[in-house]
Amino acid sequence: MLVMVGLVAAGSAATAQDQMPPKQVGVVEMKLEKVPRIITLPGRAVAAEEAAIRPRVGGIVTDILYQPGEMLTAGTPMFRIDATTYEAAVVSAEAEVVAAEAALTQATLAYNRAEKLAGSGSTIADVETAQSTMKQAEARLNTAKADLKVAKAELNWTTITSPIKGYASVAGVSVGDLVTAAQSDALATVTLLDPIDVDMYEPSVRILNVIKDVQSGRLEISNPIKMTLTLEDGTTYEASGELLASGFRVSTSTGSVTSRFRFENHGRRLLPGMFLRGQIELGTIDAFLVSHSATTRDRTGQLTAWVAENGEAMRRELTDVGSWKNSWIVTDGVEVGDLVIADGFSGLTSGATVTMVPVEYDASGVVRNVVPASNEEPAATSNPASAE
Template sequence: MMNSRHGVVALALVLAACGKGGEAPPQQQWAQGPAPVGYVVMAMQPVRLTSELPGRTAAYETSDVRPQVNGLVQARLFTEGDMVRAGQPLYRIDSSPYQAQVANARAALARARAAIASSAALARRYGELVKINAIARQDYENALTSAAQARADVAAQQAALRTAQIDLARTTIRAPIAGRIGRSVFTTGALVSAAQTQALATIQRLDPIYVDIQQSSADLLKLRQQIITGQIARDGNARVRLMLEDGTAYPIEGTLRFADVTVDPTTGSQTIRALFGNPRGLLLPGMFVRAQLVEGTQQNAILVPQRAVSRDERGKATVMVIGQGNKVEPRVLETSRTSGENWIVTSGLKPGDKVIVEGGMMLRPGMPVQGHPWDPNAKPAAGQPGQPGQAQAK
């Protein structure tokens, strides 16, 4: 009797427990209904295409300071690292030998001028005598020839004097361009020559300054083809921005000047040159930078947020869209490149498609959803399943 009574009580407890356990938890009841998701509506829009490419700075002008005469360096007339102006004296070479050459050329010119006066007077006298047949015609012609030779000697001595004066002036070595001068390789007392290969110093003009950007020739070819076919409209005056080695942005925009006409066979890249203002001297030749280059504008592009795109087992880009009956449909995409935080889609989506951006981590094809426009600035609600932020937190 006692055993049967205990059995009835146990059965009642089991049934009561089953009655309570058969009711689904609130989370499961919520999951069985349409899942709330955030979506964006696809639309055609113009997109400004940019590329971030490596580059190096190069001086706008560079000039090696070299001697043009032989001699000993008597003085250095500049401070290393200073700004110099065009024509400023930089070195002084011993000028004594060249002063002597100038004096010698002046004396030779005076001698030639004296000779021309004598020969011209003789030619005039012979001219009068030949008229009365007092001298032979040949003597008169010889006098004319001597006068002409004397005039030629004067011209030659004038040229020799000018050459000696030029060499004398070159004993003061001047700056060929304006810019910042580097270190002096030669010191006072050094023997220099006009035929030497090593420069005395180097001057570089750094404002403005060039940035040489390396871009794949295949990418440039693709860009040119898209411009020719009208897929991309090229801006008339392309602007370029720089990111410096420390990750900061250079405050001055540059302009694109030209792309090199040859391709480097070792790297398969072309050099694109941009020009930047450098009033504070922040950019120095040889610095590594990253250039953000505006290539053009694609007038009709579809952008999908990168966070909405995943990869299937074959590595293809896929998204989830809200299809017929508010049910999830997968789409396989083809993308060309990124634009900011978005992918530029070339196929797989059309205007008006609702791409799920938020709440789609646990969705499966055919599941019903309740969509609402996605606000990229809104924070996901805490405790909601399927939110990317919550999944990352886990």
């Protein structure tokens, strides 16, 4: 008896299920659109120019001639090294030049006399000896002048100046410290902050996809390519940047390519070393816009959506190349005229019969019923499945 009751109950449930009305869903018709191709990349700010200040001569630091944090122009004095020995070297080199000039004058006169007396008062050997002595005197003078030039340069190097325009760091030495020529430790650093550069890191596989889209004619590249930044606190940086140099080498550790952009930085909000997110607008692409709310991703990252086909719900795998406003930019998985289920898809199963109601998205990405052509009053709610 219990078995019979169970069979009757199961049969009644199956009959009731067969008699359930189709699920009502909201659908959006797919249209091919020109969509901005924007990619988001991680990046880091780097100084457009930065100079580590090191001495070119050795000695005792006698003066620090700048204030840390001040703006320096190229050529601004920063440090002074004791110049006593270098001043003496200049005097010695000047004296050597004078002596070399006198020796050259004497050797030239001797050569001229020997040449005039050749064949009578002097032999050919005497003339050749005098000529050799004159050339040696010329070489000595040239050497003396070169030594004087080096001595004057080293004397000038005792005053260390900034090679670039920028902001000066705190000095790494004090008055009285001994420094050496070309030492490894910098005396200070001068950094140019406006403009500032940003290095962005793009996976090489994405670059291949972009190249494929360009070759197929799907993507039209903008000229110039511009980028906006999002700071670490989530705010958008107001200035826009331009591509300075595109990368041409893939990192073996990260598999990414580094491209450099340049930004104005009047307020010094961007500092070298900051982590940033960049939104790069490559151009426009022919694609479909599928709302974020109408899709799901599995553990592998595969994007899927429900599509109404001949009155039945079918799950589709989609290929996207990024996001635009409240939608994914889909390049594969749907075609023109396909009806993507945007609302009421909770609990759907593949092959389930559905009743379709046209819907659309407002500016905030909220589903709204399509206003009828007869200008009838649209429904107040946006959920066509709410009547279930």
